[in-house]
Amino acid sequence: MATNYVLIDFENVQPANLEVLNKYPFRVLVFVGGNQTKVPFDLASAMQELGESARYIKIAGSGKNSLDFHIAYYIGELAAGEPDAYFHIISRDTGFDPLIKHLKSRKIRVQRESDLAEIPVLRMSNATCCADKIEAIVSNLAGRGQSRPRKIKTLSNTINSLFTDKLSDEQLAALVKELEQRRYIKITNDNVSYNLPHPP
Incomplete structure (x- = not known):
């Protein structure tokens, strides 16, 4: 299973909801600026709960964009070392976006989110209604580029892997049908083609 890395730009975002990662096999790296001397107790406590899956990286120096x-x-x-890993940069700094675009062109799976709650798998777990689930699925598929599933069974398995609580065959079939009805996908002889929005 591919590792999900969360890289937090602590100069830009100080997440108050790090505990949401506890249920998932994330590896968390918090990058702390050279001039930042204090870490909130709640963050430190949440990092401690994550154990060996989390660590701080203190930046030496304070040059522009050094973090x-x-x-x-x-x-x-x-x-x-892990070409199949997925990287989530947590930052509101749009300066990362050209780098992300370049990395994606090199088949590195990376995305920037301004809040931990925007990480796709977390959005999936919080999705309750069909519309929320479809939106989260479409966002995930759009971010996969050319590595999207090409068969109905593979698509169903991919969708199922996105949710904390596994879905029944009937629920999966309903979601696939909804994707087709909304014209995000087209199914021809068990083959799936896509018409998805471009990822941000």
């Missing part, structure tokens, strides 16, 4: 460069370096280093 961003560190995040870029770690993504490169980790991706070299």
Whole structure:
């Protein structure tokens, strides 16, 4: 199973909801700026709960964008060892977006979210109604580029893997049908083609 890395730009975002990651096999790296000398107790406590899956990376120095460069370096280093890993940069800094576009062109799965709750698998787990689930599924599929499932069975398995509570065959069939009715997918002889919005 591919590792999900969460890389938090702590200079830009100070998440108050890190505990939402407890139920999932994420690896969390919190990048702390050179001038940041204090970490909130709630964050420290949540990091402690994550155990060996979480660590701080303190940036030496305080040059402009130095923290961003560190995040870029770690993504490169980790991706070299785990090419199938998925990287979530938690930051409101749109300066990451050109890097993300380039990394995606190199088949590295990376996305920027401004809040932990925007991470696709977390959005999936919080989706309750059909419309929410469809929106979350479409977002996930759009971010997969050319590695989208091409068969109905593979698509169903992919959808099922996105949710904390496994779905029944009937629920999966209903979601696939809804995707087809909304023209996000087209099914021809068990083959699936896509008409999805471009990922952000």
